[in-house]
Amino acid sequence: MKQYGEEQWKAKPDKINAELFVMTYGALVMQLYQDYEDYSAVNNELDKLGYNIGIRLIEEFLAKNGAVKCRNFMETAHVIALVGFRTFLNTGVSVGNVSNNEYTLVMESNPLNQFVVLPDTAIQQGLLYSNVLAGCIRGALEMVNMHTQVSFIEDELMGHEHTVLSVKLINYIPEQVPLDDD
Amino acid sequence: MSFPLVHSLWILNKAGGLVYSRSFSDQLPNLNSNEQLVLAGTLHGVHAICSRLSPVTSTKCSGIQVLESDSFDLTIFLTRTGTKFVLITTPGHPASQALLNRVYEVYADTVMKNPFHIPEMPIRNEMLDTTLDGFLRTPDFMT
Numbered sequence: 001m002k003q004y005g006e007e008q009w010k011a012k013p014d015k016i017n018a019e020l021f022v023m024t025y026g027a028l029v030m031q032l033y034q035d036y037e038d039y040s041a042v043n044n045e046l047d048k049l050g051y052n053i054g055i056r057l058i059e060e061f062l063a064k065n066g067a068v069k070c071r072n073f074m075e076t077a078h079v080i081a082l083v084g085f086r087t088f089l090n091t092g093v094s095v096g097n098v099s100n101n102e103y104t105l106v107m108e109s110n111p112l113n114q115f116v117v118l119p120d121t122a123i124q125q126g127l128l129y130s131n132v133l134a135g136c137i138r139g140a141l142e143m144v145n146m147h148t149q150v151s152f153i154e155d156e157l158m159g160h161e162h163t164v165l166s167v168k169l170i171n172y173i174p175e176q177v178p179l180d181d182d
Numbered sequence: 183m184s185f186p187l188v189h190s191l192w193i194l195n196k197a198g199g200l201v202y203s204r205s206f207s208d209q210l211p212n213l214n215s216n217e218q219l220v221l222a223g224t225l226h227g228v229h230a231i232c233s234r235l236s237p238v239t240s241t242k243c244s245g246i247q248v249l250e251s252d253s254f255d256l257t258i259f260l261t262r263t264g265t266k267f268v269l270i271t272t273p274g275h276p277a278s279q280a281l282l283n284r285v286y287e288v289y290a291d292t293v294m295k296n297p298f299h300i301p302e303m304p305i306r307n308e309m310l311d312t313t314l315d316g317f318l319r320t321p322d323f324m325t
Contacts, residue, residue, distance in 0.1 A: 055301060060290035062262050066283065143263045 001068075001078055005086035008065065012087060022114045029129060039125040046128065050135020051142075057088070058140040073146055073169045077103045080137060080167075096164070107163040110156060118157050128152050134165060145173040186277075188318045189254065189270040191285065192218075195302045196264035198226025202305040206319045210270070225268065229258065248278075257282060265289075281318065288313050 032042045065083060070076045081093040091111050097104040112130045128134070134150040141148045147170040154160035189210050193202035200222035213221070229245040236243030249256040255275055259267040259282035267282050292310045293299055299307065
């Protein structure tokens with residue numbers, strides 16, 4: 001799976017400069033803060049942004065990685081970590097702490113954090129700088145019929161060693177409307 | 183009639199609504215958009231019924247994949263997100279499944295990455311039109 005992810009990344013023809021990307025993202029977060037002047041509102045907005053990215057990104061992921069199959073929620077962990085993060089962000093993510101209907105994704109290095117230092121007030125009030133990633137995973141999984149809750153447990157920018165995301169399954173969305181609802 | 187042709191492509195959203203349709207040959211009768219919507223909706227319903235009729239209960243049935251007749255073939259590709267791609271071709275078209283996979287990739291690249299497109303709504307996208315023409319339309323001199 002790991003090798004597959006790396007091959008996909010290498011084969012991808014359209015890549016953009018990482019610095020341009022992280023700078024743009026930084027400017028976006030900055031702008032959001034200037035507009036809302038409240039860190040939790042910024043977190044919310046980033047999550048919503050990510051969600052909307054996720055529900056579209058999943059189509060590209062499925063179109064180009066048709067060979068990869070997940071039969072249940074737990075199998076999505078390695079696919080997201082090794083193929084998803086590799087093809088879209090070129091970063092290594094490992095799966096930790098797998099338990100029933102919940103797993104964590106450990107990012108050794110978060111590319112979005114490059115050049116970023118948060119001011120003290122932002123740390124105190126809990127700005128989740130990379131919250132767009134959480135929204136993105138949530139949106140993508142929802143499109144394949146899984147309601148999830150994705151949250152940051154640790155963040156490098158808050159002084160933790162790694163960035164750790166927790167992904168928790170709430171329920172599977174039934175695929176079809178029941179026939180007897182007339 | 184021996185040369186494999188693609189007649190037309192439909193894209194159906196999750197609810198069975200026709201969100202995109204494009205014709206690539208002049209051998210099909212001209213249907214107005216209302217008739218096309220009705221046909222697409224019927225296909226969606228039949229597809230759903232078929233997936234429930236499956237006698238095999240151990241695995242989930244994914245519904246109709248190919249519908250063959252003596253004058254045309256209809257190939258359906260259902261994505262994991264519920265969107266359906268339907269390709270109408272001449273009978274025995276050798277590459278309809280492969281073409282549909284390619285269409286899905288193009289769809290992901292042009293439609294889903296367009297920030298002005300609202301998911302599940304009708305698709306108006308020039309880039310999609312031209313890209314599809316590039317590999318689905320048969321050049322005039324070959325027909």
